[in-house]
Amino acid sequence: MVFSQYDSYLYMYILILTMIPAVVLGLMGKKIKYYGMLATAFMIYLIIGLDVQFKFLAIFIVWEMLLIFFFMKSRQKEKNKWTFRIFLFATMLPLIINKVTPMTPVGVLGFIGISYLSFRTIQIIVEIYDGAIKEIKIMDILYFVLFFPTLSSGPIDRSRRFEEEINKNIPKEEYIESYLFPGIKKIFQGLLYKFVIAALIYTYWTSRINPDKSIIPIILYMYGYTLYLFFDFAGYSLIAVGTSYIFGVKAPDNFDKPFLSKDMKEFWTRWHISLSRWFGDFIFSRFVLDSMRKKRFKKRATASHVAQIITMLTMGFWHGLTWYYIAYGLYQGVALVLTDEYTKKSKIYKKYKKEKWFQYIQIVITFNIVCFGMLIFSGFLNYYV
Structure with a gap:
């Protein structure tokens, strides 16, 4: 029998049994x-x-x-x-x-x-x-x-x-405080996200939406899918990170309250963090540095904008060679470029960016920008093409 990782109760049961010897070794201070x-x-x-x-x-x-x-x-x-x-x-x-x-x-x-x-x-x-x-x-x-x-x-x-x-020796006390307890907490949080909240959203929201000629199903699916994707994805990411902790490895966290982001640049520091950092380190930063060294562009900002488009398009292609994944990558790249331009040139932003009411408005606007991107990513619009 082949299991889909983190997708069934039986897999989770086997996973718990597999973790027991790791916990025993950790409590003994052994590798x-x-x-x-x-x-x-x-x-x-x-x-x-x-x-x-x-x-x-x-x-x-x-x-x-x-x-x-x-x-x-x-x-x-x-x-x-x-x-x-x-x-x-x-x-x-x-x-x-x-x-x-x-x-x-x-x-x-x-x-x-x-x-x-x-x-x-x-x-x-x-x-x-x-x-x-x-x-x-x-x-x-x-x-x-x-x-x-x-x-x-x-x-x-x-x-x-x-x-x-x-390869380091973890003392018993450190294992309990820094690995075991945080790992268990992340696993339980992940189970709540994936098997309760995401399951409820899918069962009573997204699975009941049927596309038709009106815009209402599109709007309902846009918000429903975004919330479902977050709780499902963040859920099994938390389980994965928590399991890693149990095995003595502090895998990096993947989500950090992404829907509280005030702009799209901040969103990508909070959503799928390990992926965005990987793309940032190995594509974005290298392209910008190489462009400046070879003087491809007159301004660093131009190099940065081109790098943002290339980086997010690459992320789109990585998800798959379908129009909606590629369109999603382009959408995210353009959103990052526009965010850069807005934060640098907008007088309204510069004047009110520290005001709480203005930050709340930014969060709401950013959330909707994110949701529309997730709608593209979902492929739901295929029904209307």
Whole structure:
């Protein structure tokens, strides 16, 4: 039997049983790392099984580990930009194939979680090139890439931080106060979000909306889907992070009250935080710095705006090669550019930005901008196209 991660009560029951030895090791002040590796292998078996998806996963892992190993050898000899680009493309190739093949007669080639695993291997290749990673421990890298709590849902961790945590000794008191109790709290909060609030929204709201010629279903679905997506996504992200804590790894939080954002730039520091930081570090920042170094644009603001469009479009393509995902990426990029222009040039904003009443208005407006973006993302508008 193959389970969809964090989607069933039976999976959650098995997960709790799997966490018990980790808790015992933590309370004894022992390293959880090696048990975590065994638990990861077992849970991957439950989530992916031993059929076609497992074969794709095995090929992916062998391919990526070979690339990481040989690129490290190459980087130790010299820092060559073209070698880096070739290895980077090769690292991205399985993800590209996974996104393109659904549009072909071949069908989907890949496995659950390929996107998140690819982000991890890409990050390793980039940081090897930068010189931030100087040594590769294959078992630690394998554990990082395959770490089961964040296999299919994220959040996206960073290898150096992960390796440092799994290899340190955590005293009993620290494990209880900083890992066990916070982990349990996050798991219960996640269960409430996903299995209660999100389930109620779906059952009594979004699932009952039928598209017709009027605008009312669109508006109802726009708000309903946005709230459902948040509680569902934030729910299983919290469970994933909480489980990581139990296994001695403080995976980064993925959500921070996103609907209290006063503009779209703030929203992306609160929504799917690990993904937006990943894209910010490895696409946005690098594009801006490279553009300024090569003087592609006269102003840094122009480079920043182009980078925002490219970054969010890439995020759209990452979700899938459908018009609504790509339109969603473009919409978010334009929203960020307009936010930049508004906060820099608006006299009204500069005059009232510290006033509470003005901030409340900003929150309401931003929420509606977010909701319309989620409507595009949902694909609901397909019924009207």
